[in-house]
Amino acid sequence: MHANKVCKEKYRMKNKKMQLALQMVSGYGAEFSAWRMPGTDPKAYTNTDSYVERAKIAEKGKFQLIFIADSPGLNNDLSKQTPQFPMDPMLALMAVARETKHIGLVATLSTTFNHPYNIARQFKALDVISHGRAGWNAVTTSGQVFAANYGAQLPDRKERYEMAHESIQIVQALWGSWGEDAWTADAEGGQYADMDKIQPVNLTGKYFASRGPLPIPPSEQGQPVIFQAGGGGEGLQLAGSYASGVYANPYDIASARAQRQMIRQSARQFKRSPDDIKMFAGFMFSIGATEEEALERRRKLMDFAIEEIPGRVRYLGAMLGLPLSSDSVDIEQPIPTALLSRAYANPQDPRSPRALELALKGLSIRDILAHGVINYHPVVAGTPEQVANFLEEWFLAGACDGFSVVPDISFDGVADFVHLVVPILQERGLFHEEYEGKTLREHMGVSYQYGTVEK
Ligand SMILES: Cc1cc2nc3c(=O)[nH]c(=O)nc-3n(C[C@H](O)[C@H](O)[C@H](O)COP(=O)(O)O)c2cc1C
Numbered sequence: 379m380h381a382n383k384v385c386k387e388k389y390r391m392k393n394k395k396m397q398l399a400l401q402m403v404s405g406y407g408a409e410f411s412a413w414r415m416p417g418t419d420p421k422a423y424t425n426t427d428s429y430v431e432r433a434k435i436a437e438k439g440k441f442q443l444i445f446i447a448d449s450p451g452l453n454n455d456l457s458k459q460t461p462q463f464p465m466d467p468m469l470a471l472m473a474v475a476r477e478t479k480h481i482g483l484v485a486t487l488s489t490t491f492n493h494p495y496n497i498a499r500q501f502k503a504l505d506v507i508s509h510g511r512a513g514w515n516a517v518t519t520s521g522q523v524f525a526a527n528y529g530a531q532l533p534d535r536k537e538r539y540e541m542a543h544e545s546i547q548i549v550q551a552l553w554g555s556w557g558e559d560a561w562t563a564d565a566e567g568g569q570y571a572d573m574d575k576i577q578p579v580n581l582t583g584k585y586f587a588s589r590g591p592l593p594i595p596p597s598e599q600g601q602p603v604i605f606q607a608g609g610g611g612e613g614l615q616l617a618g619s620y621a622s623g624v625y626a627n628p629y630d631i632a633s634a635r636a637q638r639q640m641i642r643q644s645a646r647q648f649k650r651s652p653d654d655i656k657m658f659a660g661f662m663f664s665i666g667a668t669e670e671e672a673l674e675r676r677r678k679l680m681d682f683a684i685e686e687i688p689g690r691v692r693y694l695g696a697m698l699g700l701p702l703s704s705d706s707v708d709i710e711q712p713i714p715t716a717l718l719s720r721a722y723a724n725p726q727d728p729r730s731p732r733a734l735e736l737a738l739k740g741l742s743i744r745d746i747l748a749h750g751v752i753n754y755h756p757v758v759a760g761t762p763e764q765v766a767n768f769l770e771e772w773f774l775a776g777a778c779d780g781f782s783v784v785p786d787i788s789f790d791g792v793a794d795f796v797h798l799v800v801p802i803l804q805e806r807g808l809f810h811e812e813y814e815g816k817t818l819r820e821h822m823g824v825s826y827q828y829g830t831v832e833k
Pocket residue numbers: 446447448449486517518519520535538607608609610613625626627660782
């Protein structure tokens with residue numbers, strides 16, 4: 379039997395379902411020019427309803443969670459582009475929490491630029507308010523531009539990861555510092571809480587210290603779910619030690635599988651069950667009734683960012699080992715045969731094989747770019763079936779436990795995915811039809827945890 383078929387059988391037998399996270403990108407969508415597309419509110423950045431509406435649609439589509447990526451600061455030029463991050467992810471999630479009932483609420487908060495007490499407090503409060511739906515994406519944050527907002531130098535990588543370990547350990551200890559059955563709230567007897575069960579944590583590390591306790595009781599899922607994203611070997615250790623969810627950005631099935639296996643192995647190494655860590659592969663899409671329609675949508679997005687084309691053409695050239703320049707080639711035409719015969723997939727960039735494949739098919743340079751070959755995640759521009767086929771292939775090959783899907787344009791991309799792709803996935807038995815429970819831990823099928831102890 380073909381290896382892929384073996385995997386298919388294995389997964390079908392286990393009746394596993396993929397999980398879906400909706401990644402929200404400052405209200406507009408993955409593409410920087412999404413804000414200019416018809417239908418999009420150009421000021422969606424400050425319109426909290428846009429988060430709420432998208433989250434409600436995702437909840438109708440039974441998404442396990444929404445995820446708001448974040449870094450503390452501005453790292454791009456706003457003269458043509460929107461900010462990459464929301465005004466404040468926690469406040470956006472708070473608004474969403476009040477308007478939804480099931481969907482998980484996950485945001486990034488930096489371990490380098492926040493005190494663990496503040497992190498513990500904000501996330502546990504969100505978890506209690508949302509009845510057990512909060513998740514914290516603990517990232518170290520790279521970029522001096524962000525450090526400068528705190529009047530600081532960016533600590534070196536080793537230090538950032540040491541800080542992250544300390545931060546998470548303190549956060550978890552603080553979460554557990556209000557004992558699970560400490561809150562008696564006995565109005566008749568006059569005891570509000572059992573103070574023997576609400577105790578300081580008294581932790582002192584190299585970078586952070588906290589006495590505690592954190593005066594917040596457990597939520598329905600105990601405490602927030604920890605996520606982790608990126609970060610090479612150090613990130614892997616962090617994930618294996620604490621995370622229940624990992625955001626990853628592989629470009630092909632083989633490297634995704636390898637990464638998932640490494641994450642699972644890292645969990646074993648830290649005496650945790652590998653099934654308690656779910657890997658979400660980043661995935662971008664543009665949906666149309668036909669592939670041509672989906673591509674046209676992306677061509678329009680590119681037209682709104684015309685000034686970026688020369689740079690993108692050069693970048694594509696580097697991916698193919700060719701000196702491409704928009705001054706010397708017609709981007710409406712395929713790469714000239716004489717050049718193309720010398721093209722190869724640059725091994726430095728894992729996205730290169732896809733670019734080469736499309737170039738060899740004879741697509742115009744503009745259309746190769748429109749397919750999103752230099753996007754942060756793999757892109758499918760096509761029909762709902764094509765999108766579903768991609769997700770099915772990766773999932774059944776054991777490449778991931780689910781996907782962090784990033785719509786090109788939030789305005790209609792989320793609804794299209796929910797109305798057109800989700801039913802196909804459900805019909806194929808790949809995605810659940812109902813929430814399994816009420817909390818994010820239940821949606822993800824990961825263990826209950828309180829304090830530093832997984833149960
Ligand atoms: C899918 C995905 C989402 C990520 N989200 C964030 C984020 O919201 N904020 C952030 O600072 N880093 C995020 N990262 C992690 C960064 O890519 C990077 O690994 C991190 O900033 C740490 O960098 P360092 O390992 O060099 O310290 C994400 C990574 C991936 C793969």
